[in-house]
Amino acid sequence: LCPMDEAISKKINQDFSSLLPAAMKNTVLHCWSVSSRGRLASCPEGTTVTSCSCGSGCGSWDVREDTMCHCQCGSIDWTAARCCTLRVGS
Amino acid sequence: LCPMDEAISKKINQDFSSLLPAAMKNTVLHCWSVSSRGRLASCPEGTTVTSCSCGSGCGSWDVREDTMCHCQCGSIDWTAARCCTLRVGS
Amino acid sequence: LCPMDEAISKKINQDFSSLLPAAMKNTVLHCWSVSSRGRLASCPEGTTVTSCSCGSGCGSWDVREDTMCHCQCGSIDWTAARCCTLRVGS
Structure with a gap:
């Protein structure tokens, strides 16, 4: 219908790809x-939390409110959250 | 060779950036x-599975068939898979 | 100021979306x-390391130099790193 528009659309498509x-x-x-x-x-x-690590060798954990690691074993001295994000380069 | 094409290409590039x-x-x-x-x-x-958590404090696990967490310790009452995906916003 | 430029910009925007x-x-x-x-x-x-799994049921680990899983418990027979990357499809 609009040859110019179509030509430009096609070019945008190609360049985008x-x-x-x-x-x-x-x-x-x-x-x-x-x-x-x-x-x-x-x-x-x-x-985002992708995993948690716990002191005392404990492997039982859950994530609370999307961002908080909670280690479940009896006596836990430390907890670590593995935090990830997408980074858009320049 | 084609000044119009080049100008449009340049514009697509700039806008894309x-x-x-x-x-x-x-x-x-x-x-x-x-x-x-x-x-x-x-x-x-x-x-995608980024991690697994196991009951009984167990930290030994593997991922089977890309999507399934398998906890390896003797008596495991529960298993949790941490599942991730990219979400494209609006 | 430049109606053609603006029209093309608008089209790029729409197609990009x-x-x-x-x-x-x-x-x-x-x-x-x-x-x-x-x-x-x-x-x-x-x-990128999103998690580590350790032998001997151990759930205590840390990540060294961004890419290496280190299991902390006393006697560890094996260690597994969960490695992730973005894959751009065709």
């Missing part, structure tokens, strides 16, 4: 650990 | 836990 | 495990 993969190469998952004394450890806002 | 970072700010890693009784817990299709 | 979500559907978080004997296990370059 090569620009996106190139840009995504600079987008990485970035993770780090936040440790606290006791049985709770929290990730900063804007990050 | 500012549109992508803005759009990626709305793309987040979203994770949640799926718990089951016994020594196995599965993540739903389209998600 | 539909192209990106479609392309992001093919971008997934991909994770797998790397196991080693002993108390250390490393993820390959370009990936």
Whole structure:
């Protein structure tokens, strides 16, 4: 219907197809650990908990309110949250 | 060779460079836990296991068939899989 | 000021808004495990550690130098790192 519009759409499509993969190469998952004394450890806002590690060799944990690691064993001296976020490169 | 094409390409490039970072700010890693009784817990299709948590304080686990947490210790009463996926914002 | 430029910009914006979500559907978080004997296990370059699993039921671990799982309990026979990366689909 509108040949110019269509031509430009096609070009946008083509350029996008090569620009996106190139840009995504600079987008990485970035993770780090936040440790606290006791049985709770929290990730900063804007990050996600992917795992928790507990003192006393304990492997039983749950995540509370999306951002807080809670270690469940009897006597826990420390708790660490593994916090991750997407980082868009330049 | 084709001045118009080049001008449009350049414009697409420029606009893409500012549109992508803005759009990626709305793309987040979203994770949640799926718990089951016994020594196995599965993540739903389209998600990825980033970690497992086991009952009885057990920290020995492996991931089977990409989506299933398997806790290895002797007597496991529950297993939780940490399931993650990218969520593209609006 | 430049009606043509503005019209093309608008078109780029519109097309980008539909192209990106479609392309992001093919971008997934991909994770797998790397196991080693002993108390250390490393993820390959370009990936991120989201969690560690330890032999002997141990749930106490930390991540060294961003890519290496270190299990802390007394006698550890094996260590596994959960390694993740973004994979841009075609």
